[in-house]
Amino acid sequence: MLHAQYKRLLEKHGAQGWWPLNGQYNPGDYSHPKNEAQRFEICVGAILTQNTAWKNAEKALKEMIKQKLLSAEAITESPLQKLSAAIKPAGYYNQKAKKLKIFSKFFAETKKPEREQLLGLWGIGEETADSILLYAYKQPEFVVDAYTKRLFKLNKPYAEIKAMFENALPKDYRIYNEFHALIVAEGKRAAANSNRK
DNA sequence: AGCCAGGCTACCG
DNA sequence: CGGTAGCATGGC
Numbered sequence: 239m240l241h242a243q244y245k246r247l248l249e250k251h252g253a254q255g256w257w258p259l260n261g262q263y264n265p266g267d268y269s270h271p272k273n274e275a276q277r278f279e280i281c282v283g284a285i286l287t288q289n290t291a292w293k294n295a296e297k298a299l300k301e302m303i304k305q306k307l308l309s310a311e312a313i314t315e316s317p318l319q320k321l322s323a324a325i326k327p328a329g330y331y332n333q334k335a336k337k338l339k340i341f342s343k344f345f346a347e348t349k350k351p352e353r354e355q356l357l358g359l360w361g362i363g364e365e366t367a368d369s370i371l372l373y374a375y376k377q378p379e380f381v382v383d384a385y386t387k388r389l390f391k392l393n394k395p396y397a398e399i400k401a402m403f404e405n406a407l408p409k410d411y412r413i414y415n416e417f418h419a420l421i422v423a424e425g426k427r428a429a430a431n432s433n434r435k
Numbered sequence: 436a437g438c439c440a441g442g443c444t445a446c447c448g
Numbered sequence: 449c450g451g452t453a454g455c456a457t458g459g460c
Binding site: 256283284285287288289290291292293294295329330333337360361362363364365366369381383384385418419421422425426429 | 439
């Protein structure tokens with residue numbers, strides 16, 4: 239049963255304190271984002287970390303802060319060149335700069351996005367949409383990623399896996415938040431173990 | 436010194 | 449439709 243797995247992982251790793259804001263984790267505190275700036279930072283992080291180690295996404299975020307690019311307005315006004323250069327450490331920087339531009343415009347004109355709206359944006363797929371809804375908007379949307387499929391040996395379409403978790407768990411964004419973060423923690427540990435052998 | 440990260444799009448058959 | 453090449457850097 240998945241809820242038992244959740245408890246097991248929580249005991250094993252402890253609360254993860256997602257989503258990290260400005261490099262800071264807040265275990266057990268599900269009150270973030272506290273303002274629009276934090277909300278936007280989470281969305282940007284979700285895009286920057288696509289198929290990319292969080293460490294690299296974080297470097298890009300830091301550079302954006304340094305260059306005062308971490309706001310929807312700044313991104314919209316920035317030349318594409320400047321933006322892509324700033325996020326270079328996150329990889330796929332040409333694509334991601336474009337994605338950030340498209341998303342920033344959307345963010346500025348949308349109070350609370352629907353999932354379908356997010357999916358309609360170029361550069362936002364299912365996982366990124368759910369990450370944004372869950373971590374930036376506290377909506378109970380379970381996030382499925384590569385670790386989730388690997389850990390539970392699920393070779394099925396995204397929607398099926400998502401439904402499976404959502405049906406097995408209380409519809410509480412805090413649990414979805416923690417569970418996904420724990421799955422990533424466990425997945426990372428598993429990868430580290432198989433490397434040193 | 437490769438392999439692979441908290442994916443997505445475009446294109447192929 | 450399902451499958452896959454391309455996108456790119458940095459950590460280990």
